[in-house]
Amino acid sequence: MLGSMAEREVGVLAPERREQLLAAAADEFTRAGYERASLNRIIRDQGMSKSSFYHYFASKEALFNAVVTGLATAVAEALNPPSAEDLTEGDFWPRITELTDHLARISRDEPAAARLAGLYYLADAPNGAGTPITAVRNAVDDWIDRALEIGRARGEVGDGLPIALQRHLAKAVIWAMDEWTVANLDRLSPTDLGRLPATQLDAIKRLLAADEERG
Template sequence: MGSRTVGELPPRRRRALLESAAREFAGAGYQRASLNRVIRANGMSKSSFYHYFDSKEALFDAVVTEAGRALVEAVDLPDATELAGPDFWDRIARLLDQLLALAERGELFTSLGRMFYLPDAPAGEDGALSRARAGVDDWLTRALEAGRSAGAVRDDLPPSLQARLALAVLWAMDEWSVTHLPELDADELGRLAAAQLDAIRRLLSP
C-alpha cells in the first residue's frame, strides 16, 4: 500500500511547502528530515499538515513527483525517438546545457538531484523515487536506440549490455556531480559537464 495525499493545498502554498520539504530532505536525509521544521517553516499546524499528507513518505513522494514533472517541463524534454538523426550528439549537448542552467539557478532541482541518492530514501517499487529512476532509465535506453539507428552510437555490443554500461556510467557521473555541486563554480561546472559528455561520446561513438 503506497503513501498518499489526502487533501489539496492552494497551488502557491503547495509549491512553498514542497520547496521547503525538498531542502529538508536533501540536507538532512530522509530518516533525519524533520516534519516539524517543514511545518513550522510554512506556518502550519500538524493537524493541517496531516489533512494534506498522511505521512513523511507521502510528502517525499510528492516532492519527487512534482519536482520531476517541473524539470521535464523546464527542459522541454523531447521524446527519445526524436533524437534519431545526424544531430544526435548536438541535441544531447543542448539538453545537457539546459540541465546545467537549471542546476545553477533552480534550488528545487538541485535538491531533487540530491534526493535521488539518499541512502535511506524510500525504496519501494511503487514509490515515486523508484518510478522516477525507472523513467530516466527508460528514456536513456530509448535515446541509445535512437542513436544506434542514426549511426551516432556504436552497434557492436548487444543493446541490453550497452544500455547497462551507459546507464551505470551516467548515474555514477550524476551522483558525483550532485554531491560535489556546492564545491564547483560555474566555470568548473561547465568544464566538468563538457568532460563528462566527451567521456560518454568516447564510450558510445562508433
C-alpha cells in the same frame, strides 16, 4: 493511482503555503536522506502543528511523494525533452550535446532541477511500484535505453555491451561527476562549472563509442 490512501495527500493546502512546505521538505530530504529526515523539523520550521500537517498529508511518505511529483513536473516543463525518436533525424551526438547543454542551463537556473537531482539518487527513498520516484527513474531509463538503441542502429554507439550495462555506466559517470561537483562547488569558478557538461558528455561518448571510433 499512486499507492494506498495512506501514501497520498488527504487535504488541499493553499498553493503558496503548499509550495513553501514542499520546498522546505525537499531541502530536508536532500540534506538528511529520507529515513533520517525529520518530519518534526519540517513541520516546526513551517509553523505548523502536527494535527494541521496530518490534515493535508497522511504520512511522511505522502509528503515525499508530493515533493517528487511537484519537482518532476516543474523540471519536465522547463526541460521539455525531445522524444528519443527525434534523435533519428540529424546528427546523433550533436543532438545529444544540445540536450545536455539545455539540461545544464536548467540545472543552473531552476531550483527545482537541483532539488530533484538530490532526491533522484537517494538510496533510501520510497521506491515501490507506482511511487513517483520510481516513475521518474523508469522514465529516465526508458529514454536512455531508446537513445542507445538509436545510437547503436546508426553506428554512433558501440554494441559490444548490453544496453542495460551501457546505461548503467553512463549514469555512473553522470553521478560521479555530479557528486564531485557538489563536493567541490566552493572551489570551482563559473568558467570551470561551464566546462563540466561538455567534459561529462565527452567521457560518456568515449565510454559508449563504436569500436572504430575507439581506435
